[in-house]
Structure formats: structure tokens, C-alpha cells
Amino acid sequence: MRQLLSCSLATAALLLFNSCATNPVTGKKNLNFMSEEQEVALGLQSDPQIVAQFGLVENPALQRFIQEKGTQMASISHRPNLKYQFKIVDSPVLNAFAVPGGFVYFTRGIMAHFNSEAQFAGVLGHEIGHITARHSAQQQSKSTLAQVLLMGGMIASPTLAQYGNELSQGASLLFLKFGRDDERQSDELGVEYSTKIGYDATHMADFFQTLQRQSQQSGQEELPNFLSSHPNPGDRYNTVHQLAAQWKTQTNATNLKEGRDSYLRMIDGLIYGEDPKQGFVENSIFYHPELKFQFPIPAGWQHQNTPQQVQMAPQDGKAMMFLRLAQGTSLQAAAQKMLTDNQLQAIESKQVTVNGLPALAVIAQQAPQQQQQQQAQQQQAPPIQVLSYFIQHGGNIYNITGVTAATTFNAYFPAFSATAQNFKPLTDPEKINRKPEVVRIKTIRTPTTLQQALRTYNVPDKRMEEMAILNGMTLTDRLEANTLIKVIEK
Structure with a gap:
């Protein structure tokens, strides 16, 4: 030794x-x-x-x-x-x-x-x-x-x-x-x-x-x-x-x-905060205006949105879920590629309909060889188990997959299932046409404080401190005439 x-x-x-x-x-x-x-x-x-x-x-x-x-x-x-x-x-x-x-x-x-x-x-x-x-x-x-x-x-x-x-x-x-x-x-x-x-x-x-x-x-x-x-x-x-x-x-x-x-x-017109066209969350529902779909995020779960996927996880970190575009020309082909790429083995599979959309639901576990390797490396850690939905919509196949240990799969199954089964087409015009907030540069014409200037541009009280930070000032700072400031508009 x-x-x-x-x-x-x-x-x-x-x-x-x-x-x-x-x-x-x-x-x-x-x-x-x-x-x-x-x-x-x-x-x-x-x-x-x-x-x-x-x-x-x-x-x-x-x-x-x-x-x-x-x-x-x-x-x-x-x-x-x-x-x-x-x-x-x-x-x-x-x-x-x-x-x-x-x-x-x-x-x-x-x-x-x-x-x-x-x-x-x-x-x-x-x-x-x-x-x-x-x-x-x-x-x-x-x-x-x-x-x-x-x-x-x-x-x-x-x-x-x-x-x-x-x-x-x-x-x-x-x-x-x-x-x-x-x-x-x-x-x-x-x-x-x-x-x-x-x-x-x-x-x-x-x-x-x-x-x-x-x-x-x-x-x-x-x-x-x-x-x-x-x-x-x-x-x-x-x-x-x-x-x-x-x-x-x-x-x-x-x-x-x-x-x-x-x-x-130079930054006048720069998008500020989330860009709605890339997807946004409101009241625990994720909306994607360009691809025109929506689905719920489980209560209390964190989320991260990137161009490749939307990823979600509970605070205890014992599970995760993601939505991404699947690869394949059919539901079966997309499912098989995902399973192969991740060395998973299907234990149950069935064709379903999700809010009028054709779909395939699959329950899978790590392939036996993968389980053996993981157990050898991690001292008998339980294998992972997944619930994966493949849903056709708008010419794309979307894959919603929930992942957790086999020992906790039943506990997280309801959250996985509810998210996937509530995937649906987005039809609300207000969500589809949501505009991003942008930075706008304004010129102060007379001496004033930053707070008074922001009120001139109808900045709500709850966002006053946010705008002060954005401007690198305090709300009581005095501004000379012709000073430029940032405000946020749609």
C-alpha cells in the first residue's frame, strides 16, 4: 500500500x-x-x-x-x-x-x-x-x-x-x-x-x-x-x-x-434581460414564441435555457429534466438514437398522444455493461432510470427526458410525466408576440436627480434600484443638463 x-x-x-x-x-x-x-x-x-x-x-x-x-x-x-x-x-x-x-x-x-x-x-x-x-x-x-x-x-x-x-x-x-x-x-x-x-x-x-x-x-x-x-x-x-x-x-x-x-x-437598443424569442418562463410555464410550444416547469425546480436545451432540476439535485430537439426522421428513430447515444436500454415503450400531438413514451435504464462499470467505479451506486417523451410538433421532434436514480424514479415519475404530458402548441398571441426589453439612452435636459429623471420616463418604483445599478449611480445622485442615462423600454 x-x-x-x-x-x-x-x-x-x-x-x-x-x-x-x-x-x-x-x-x-x-x-x-x-x-x-x-x-x-x-x-x-x-x-x-x-x-x-x-x-x-x-x-x-x-x-x-x-x-x-x-x-x-x-x-x-x-x-x-x-x-x-x-x-x-x-x-x-x-x-x-x-x-x-x-x-x-x-x-x-x-x-x-x-x-x-x-x-x-x-x-x-x-x-x-x-x-x-x-x-x-x-x-x-x-x-x-x-x-x-x-x-x-x-x-x-x-x-x-x-x-x-x-x-x-x-x-x-x-x-x-x-x-x-x-x-x-x-x-x-x-x-x-x-x-x-x-x-x-x-x-x-x-x-x-x-x-x-x-x-x-x-x-x-x-x-x-x-x-x-x-x-x-x-x-x-x-x-x-x-x-x-x-x-x-x-x-x-x-x-x-x-x-x-x-x-x-453604442449600446442604445441592446437587448436587456431574457430575449423572449429564445424562450421565457412566466408563472412556471416555459414559452417558446418562435417554435410555438409551451410546457410547465415543476414547482420549486430551477431552470436554465440555452440554444441547445432547456434544463430543469430540483434543489436537492437528485434528478434533472431537459427538453431538446431530437435527431431522427421518425419518433422511433429519434428514440433509438437517444438510447444508443446514452447507452440506455428501453424497458417499456408505447405510442401516445400529447395534447393532440403524436408522441412516443419510453422508460429506460442504463445498459447492463454501463451499470457494471458504474458500480465498479462508484461502489454499487444505483443505476439511473429515465422517462423520455418524443413529441412531433411543427416539423420537429422534441425530446423531454427526466433522469434520476432507479431507486428514486417512482418519486420523480409524476413530475417527469406531468411536464411531458402538458407539452402543447403555443397559440396565445400575447406570448407569441412578446417583445424584449432594450436599453434606451435618454438625454436629461435640466438638472435633476437620477430618481426624478427615471420617473420622467415612467420607471416603476419597484425597478428604481435596478435602474440605478444599471446606470452605476445612486438614486439621489445629481445630474447636470445634457447627461445621458439608461432606461429600459420594450
């Missing part, structure tokens, strides 16, 4: 010894199993998957803006040789992220919340910083090393092996997507890069306040500093202000740009 553990530790040590690479930003040696060629290959592989998952915002001017600013910033970065790509993806979530090899993505949700080119540039520099400092590649390498050590422990001790899943999750927690040190370094690089291309990085600090307020308004409790993968927004605000002042002094920079009005005019 000791020999096996020693062997795994020796293997890890050998990997560590042979896998240190120079960090392009710091010049120091870092653990890295991934070459630059592998980084680029990973980015090229990930990009089409990310675009397929979210879709791209159909706004040529904004897409051109992010690519131009990104290219300009990348050229003065620590890794100007990479072929960077910058894209705005069609998601309402307030987020930006990068993958190895030079791929950076901003959501339309975060684009709506910026209030200047300088805020945008600071976050853009932050994401480029993750790439130039090879944070993604290092995280991959640390995860690999953690798994080597973990597997050594699992081989050495049957007791550890019993808790393999929990230990894997623990290893993942040790190496979150980016650690706090990586985030701080990327903040520093965001300040450096945005300053070098002429933007005032103090406005990047202001955006952290927007993030903090947005988090609080959405009901998300702040994580303690030692648990969060990102530094506390308040701490980042102060640190970035200090860094911005240092870079101004260091570079003797004058006339650094904010670009507030130019940015606001």
Missing part, C-alpha cells in the same frame, strides 16, 4: 519537475503541463462549443468594437503573438470570461452594465490578463496534479476510494477556475493594459461597485474572502484605484479617456 502511494507521489514529483514553465508576465517558473500550441488548440476546440451554447449578439458595431479594442490591447500585452478573438455572446448574465489560446467572451448582460469605454477596457484587460499570465493553463495543470495525488490515495486505501466523488469535488475546490491571486494579478494587468491604450483605469474600479450592488440586489450572499475565487469587490475597488494612480504617475499619462457618452450611444 505504501509502495503504491509512494509511486503516485513520485509520479507527481516527476510531473512537477518536468512541467515548470516561465510565466510571460512575472518571468517566474510556474507549474504548467500545457504548451502554447496546446493552449491554442484548446481554445480552437472550445470556441465553437461556446458560440453554439450561447449564440452571438447580432450587433455588428458592438462586435467590431470589442474586436478592435481587444486587438489593440493584445498588441501591447505580454503575449502579443497569439491570434486573439473577442466576441459578445447572447446571454443576459453579467459575465466575462477567457479560455486559453486568446479567446475572450463578454455577455450582452455585462455590456449593458458598463457605463463607459474605460470600464469596458478595464475588464477587457483583466480577461486578457488571464490569458497572458497563463492562468487557465496553470489551473488545468494543477487539476491534473491533484488528480494524480488523489488517484494514488484512492488506490492505497479502499476507504478513500469509497469517497472518491467527494474527494474529487474537494480537489476541484482547491483549484477553482481562477484563484484569488490570479484574479488580483489580472486586475493589475487590466489597469496596466487599459492605461497603456489611453483609458482611465479608475473607472474599472467603479465597475466593481456595480458588481457588488448587482450581487446584493439579486439576493446572492457575498462569499467570505477565504471561500471566494474572486477578491471581495470592495477590496478590489480600493486596490484598483491605487493601481490606477500608480500607473498614471509611472507613465506620466495625461488626458486619459473615460468615453462615457460614446459608449452609452
Whole structure:
């Protein structure tokens, strides 16, 4: 047992010894199993998957803006040789992220919340910083090393092996997507890069306040500093202000740009929040205006809507359900492909009608070989069991599948069945013609407060704080004549 553990530790040590690479930003040696060629290959592989998952915002001017600013910033970065790509993806979530090899993505949700080119540039520099400092590649390498050590422990001790899943999750927690040190370094690089291309990085600090307020308004409790993968927004605000002042002094920079009005005019008309044409939920019913169908979501279940599928799950995480387009020219062919692709074996199948639509209902379990493999790996974990409906509507075949352990299948069967059997054509004109909310830029003609200005544009009281956060202001802030502000309209 000791020999096996020693062997795994020796293997890890050998990997560590042979896998240190120079960090392009710091010049120091870092653990890295991934070459630059592998980084680029990973980015090229990930990009089409990310675009397929979210879709791209159909706004040529904004897409051109992010690519131009990104290219300009990348050229003065620590890794100007990479072929960077910058894209705005069609998601309402307030987020930006990068993958190895030079791929950076901003959501339309975060684009709506910026209030200047300088805020945008600071976050853009932050994401480029993750790439130039090879944070993604290092995280991959640390995860690999953690798994080597973990597997050594699992081989050495049957007791550890019993808790393999929990230990894997623990290893993942040790190496979150980016650690706090990586985030701080990327903040520093965001300040450096945005300053070098002429933007005032103090406005990047202001955006952290927007993030903090947005988090609080959405009901998300702040994580303690030692648990969060990102530094506390308040701490980042102060640190970035200090860094911005240092870079101004260091570079003797004058006339650094904010670009507030130019940015606001550029996002006029940007879709805000959920885009109804991609599907929306109202009163626990999912509606898809373009494909003209609807179905209920079980009470208390969470949902996530992407271009590929609608996914639903209860809070206990013991089941999941999804709706997606099935592949096949007939109900039987679609069912067979789904079963084959997921290595499932049908135990019951029957043709049914769902609200006048031809359908096929299938109950299936993991194929015996899959069950044996799972049991060997997970110490007799129960096999999964599914209820799957294939429904013809509007020239498509839709697959609604509920998945859970065989031991809990009967408990979740009513929820699976009710969702599938209440799939129906959408005929309500109000739902079919639902328009999205969009950002509109308004000019304040006389001095006033933000709250008074918002009332002028008929913003309801319940959305006042939301609009204040969107504008990066407080409701009592005084506005000068000719100030531009954001409001949300349909």
C-alpha cells in the first residue's frame, strides 16, 4: 500500500519537475503541463462549443468594437503573438470570461452594465490578463496534479476510494477556475493594459461597485474572502484605484479617456434581460414564441435555457429534466438514437398522444455493461432510470427526458410525466408576440436627480434600484443638463 502511494507521489514529483514553465508576465517558473500550441488548440476546440451554447449578439458595431479594442490591447500585452478573438455572446448574465489560446467572451448582460469605454477596457484587460499570465493553463495543470495525488490515495486505501466523488469535488475546490491571486494579478494587468491604450483605469474600479450592488440586489450572499475565487469587490475597488494612480504617475499619462457618452450611444437598443424569442418562463410555464410550444416547469425546480436545451432540476439535485430537439426522421428513430447515444436500454415503450400531438413514451435504464462499470467505479451506486417523451410538433421532434436514480424514479415519475404530458402548441398571441426589453439612452435636459429623471420616463418604483445599478449611480445622485442615462423600454 505504501509502495503504491509512494509511486503516485513520485509520479507527481516527476510531473512537477518536468512541467515548470516561465510565466510571460512575472518571468517566474510556474507549474504548467500545457504548451502554447496546446493552449491554442484548446481554445480552437472550445470556441465553437461556446458560440453554439450561447449564440452571438447580432450587433455588428458592438462586435467590431470589442474586436478592435481587444486587438489593440493584445498588441501591447505580454503575449502579443497569439491570434486573439473577442466576441459578445447572447446571454443576459453579467459575465466575462477567457479560455486559453486568446479567446475572450463578454455577455450582452455585462455590456449593458458598463457605463463607459474605460470600464469596458478595464475588464477587457483583466480577461486578457488571464490569458497572458497563463492562468487557465496553470489551473488545468494543477487539476491534473491533484488528480494524480488523489488517484494514488484512492488506490492505497479502499476507504478513500469509497469517497472518491467527494474527494474529487474537494480537489476541484482547491483549484477553482481562477484563484484569488490570479484574479488580483489580472486586475493589475487590466489597469496596466487599459492605461497603456489611453483609458482611465479608475473607472474599472467603479465597475466593481456595480458588481457588488448587482450581487446584493439579486439576493446572492457575498462569499467570505477565504471561500471566494474572486477578491471581495470592495477590496478590489480600493486596490484598483491605487493601481490606477500608480500607473498614471509611472507613465506620466495625461488626458486619459473615460468615453462615457460614446459608449452609452453604442449600446442604445441592446437587448436587456431574457430575449423572449429564445424562450421565457412566466408563472412556471416555459414559452417558446418562435417554435410555438409551451410546457410547465415543476414547482420549486430551477431552470436554465440555452440554444441547445432547456434544463430543469430540483434543489436537492437528485434528478434533472431537459427538453431538446431530437435527431431522427421518425419518433422511433429519434428514440433509438437517444438510447444508443446514452447507452440506455428501453424497458417499456408505447405510442401516445400529447395534447393532440403524436408522441412516443419510453422508460429506460442504463445498459447492463454501463451499470457494471458504474458500480465498479462508484461502489454499487444505483443505476439511473429515465422517462423520455418524443413529441412531433411543427416539423420537429422534441425530446423531454427526466433522469434520476432507479431507486428514486417512482418519486420523480409524476413530475417527469406531468411536464411531458402538458407539452402543447403555443397559440396565445400575447406570448407569441412578446417583445424584449432594450436599453434606451435618454438625454436629461435640466438638472435633476437620477430618481426624478427615471420617473420622467415612467420607471416603476419597484425597478428604481435596478435602474440605478444599471446606470452605476445612486438614486439621489445629481445630474447636470445634457447627461445621458439608461432606461429600459420594450
